[in-house]
Amino acid sequence: MDSSRSSTVAGDSPAQNTPALLKNAEFNDDSKVPFLTVRTFLMAILVSMGGICFGYDTGQISGFLQMDNFRYQFADNRETLELSDIRTGLIVAMLSIGTLVGALIAGPIANNRRLGRKYSICLWCIIFCLGNVFQIAAQYPYWWIMMMGRIISGFSIGGLSVMVPAYQGESAPAHIRGAIVCCYQLFITIGILIAYLINFGCVNLSGTPQWRVPVGISFFWAFVLGVGILFFPETPRHEFRHGNVESATHSIATFYGVSPRHKVVKKQLEEMQQKLAIELEGGKPSLTEVFTGPRMFYRTILGMTIQALQQMTGANFFFYYGTTIFQSVGLNNPFITQIILGAVNVVTTFPGLYMVEKYGRRMCLTLGAAWMFMCYMVFASLGYFALENPQGNDATIGYVMIVFACLFIAAFASTWGPQAWAVTSEIYPSRYRSTCIALCAASNWLFNFFIGFATPFITSDIGFSYGYLFAACNFIAVLVVYFFLPETSGKSLEEIDTMFLMRVKPWKSAKWVVPEGETLSSTDRRASEAYASRRGSRASRSGSRANSSAQVRSNSVMEKHYAETGRAGSAHVN
Ligand SMILES: OC[C@H]1O[C@](O)(CO)[C@@H](O)[C@@H]1O
Numbered sequence: 030m031d032s033s034r035s036s037t038v039a040g041d042s043p044a045q046n047t048p049a050l051l052k053n054a055e056f057n058d059d060s061k062v063p064f065l066t067v068r069t070f071l072m073a074i075l076v077s078m079g080g081i082c083f084g085y086d087t088g089q090i091s092g093f094l095q096m097d098n099f100r101y102q103f104a105d106n107r108e109t110l111e112l113s114d115i116r117t118g119l120i121v122a123m124l125s126i127g128t129l130v131g132a133l134i135a136g137p138i139a140n141n142r143r144l145g146r147k148y149s150i151c152l153w154c155i156i157f158c159l160g161n162v163f164q165i166a167a168q169y170p171y172w173w174i175m176m177m178g179r180i181i182s183g184f185s186i187g188g189l190s191v192m193v194p195a196y197q198g199e200s201a202p203a204h205i206r207g208a209i210v211c212c213y214q215l216f217i218t219i220g221i222l223i224a225y226l227i228n229f230g231c232v233n234l235s236g237t238p239q240w241r242v243p244v245g246i247s248f249f250w251a252f253v254l255g256v257g258i259l260f261f262p263e264t265p266r267h268e269f270r271h272g273n274v275e276s277a278t279h280s281i282a283t284f285y286g287v288s289p290r291h292k293v294v295k296k297q298l299e300e301m302q303q304k305l306a307i308e309l310e311g312g313k314p315s316l317t318e319v320f321t322g323p324r325m326f327y328r329t330i331l332g333m334t335i336q337a338l339q340q341m342t343g344a345n346f347f348f349y350y351g352t353t354i355f356q357s358v359g360l361n362n363p364f365i366t367q368i369i370l371g372a373v374n375v376v377t378t379f380p381g382l383y384m385v386e387k388y389g390r391r392m393c394l395t396l397g398a399a400w401m402f403m404c405y406m407v408f409a410s411l412g413y414f415a416l417e418n419p420q421g422n423d424a425t426i427g428y429v430m431i432v433f434a435c436l437f438i439a440a441f442a443s444t445w446g447p448q449a450w451a452v453t454s455e456i457y458p459s460r461y462r463s464t465c466i467a468l469c470a471a472s473n474w475l476f477n478f479f480i481g482f483a484t485p486f487i488t489s490d491i492g493f494s495y496g497y498l499f500a501a502c503n504f505i506a507v508l509v510v511y512f513f514l515p516e517t518s519g520k521s522l523e524e525i526d527t528m529f530l531m532r533v534k535p536w537k538s539a540k541w542v543v544p545e546g547e548t549l550s551s552t553d554r555r556a557s558e559a560y561a562s563r564r565g566s567r568a569s570r571s572g573s574r575a576n577s578s579a580q581v582r583s584n585s586v587m588e589k590h591y592a593e594t595g596r597a598g599s600a601h602v603n
Pocket of ligand 1: 446
């Protein structure tokens with residue numbers, strides 16, 4: 030189980046331990062830091078199971094609608110197996126509404142001292158299983174129980190879409206953080222593909238098992254994640270913020286694969302301490318601060334925009350409506366179509382895990398969006414000028430369009446698909462991280478819903494020229510990344526925060542390092558004093574603070590915090 034929690038700390042309270050923990054003499058191990066340990070690899074895989082829950086549930090439903098027994102149970106008319114549009118819509122789309130709500134409440138829940146990131150993941154897994162119970166129990170005439178089940182599963186998928194990147198982003202070693210968070214998307218794509226394959230296998234089953242088998246199988250993902258996470262520590266950032274310095278130390282050491290007295294552990298602890306000291310001076314965080322805090326408006330809007338654009342790239346257009354395109358070249362089996370698209374999606378996500386660290390987020394996201402822009406321009410033009418034109422050579426054009434659809438998916442899967450999740454887990458300070466990731470995930474879900482809902486209406490209206498809309502969004506995505514998103518690869522979460530506070534130009538950010546002779550505290554303090562004086566009312570307060578020594582101030586604030594959390598009975602590591 031979680032060894033860090035059971036370790037003992039010499040001394041009475043974390044307040045007394047903090048300074049000692051950070052003394053030079055104690056961190057004398059400077060052996061080589063492993064690139065990736067088995068434990069961290071397992072964490073990446075296990076926590077990403079949240080992605081399987083997501084992908085599996087979204088992939089499942091389109092297959093269900095083709096299954097006779099599913100239609101028989103939930104049809105408006107049992108003779109003709111007809112499901113009305115409204116009933117279909119409610120069963121399919123309610124998952125997205127659930128996810129939106131789940132994502133929004135996940136942030137505040139994860140900030141709870143006891144639940145934290147780790148136990149809230151368990152909680153969301155339990156809710157996922159509950160949703161499955163409803164889905165399996167539903168039968169004629171209670172179609173709405175199926176809908177309820179999907180809403181409840183949706184809560185959980187939304188909650189996990191916040192907690193997975195939050196847990197991975199806060200725990201992973203800085204040099205492979207991007208790749209680890211990208212595993213989440215990899216598992217979403219694997220989940221979609223598994224769902225397609227299982228549906229394909231179950232469609233010919235007779236009787237009620239037809240759709241209950243796929244739902245039953247999904248208990249397994251949630252069970253593995255919910256139980257498996259108990260064997261991993263809480264994230265270092267969550268522990269540290271709640272005064273559990275010793276647990277934070279062990280958590281960093283575990284994920285870096287080094288001893289708790291390693292220099293890299295010290296660097297992380299120091300950075301967390303410097304950040305926390307400054308944060309605590311600001312008092313208790315309030316919800317509005319995700320927009321009003323230092324550089325927070327910029328960052329919150331940026332993260333939400335990145336996630337909205339991830340959907341507006343138009344990837345789901347192919348996943349939801351790919352079948353229709355493939356039919357134009359005679360591939361009429363929708364299950365096969367989905368399996369082809371799903372497989373391209375999975376396979377091409379792998380290079381993304383490598384590229385995100387090798388070339389950095391900015392390069393991948395800009396080139397990825399440019400590539401998708403090009404694919405959509407070709408795709409929409411062929412569809413609009415050739416396919417919708419009666420003289421067009423449908424078969425050849427159809428094949429070329431499929432090639433471009435696959436090239437598009439390859440670009441999405443290796444760049445925007447996974448990396449949108451990575452960057453939104455990195456650009457926020459600890460104080461607001463889970464709440465901001467929640468807003469970003471909610472933005473993803475909202476646009477996901479919007480595309481799923483609006484696409485059939487718009488395509489029937491303007492046909493393939495709809496593709497130009499996605500092309501335009503991809504063009505906007507290039508500009509947003511180039512002008513607004515700083516490079517986060519290789520930097521600690523604390524350095525990334527400082528980089529934002531210092532208003533480093535995004536296009537110059539790849540080379541940015543903390544200025545020589547400065548620490549994160551000193552740069553942050555300069556930045557926050559500048560911020561305060563811009564905001565007028567706080568100017569005099571920060572002005573007078575500026576006279577005293579930053580270090581003394583930081584220590585006393587920290588000790589007060591640890592004394593308080595200690596008194597609350599929580600900060601002791603026992
Ligand atoms: O990041 C999640 C998004 O990626 C996809 O799974 C495609 O790979 C979409 O269906 C989903 O909206």
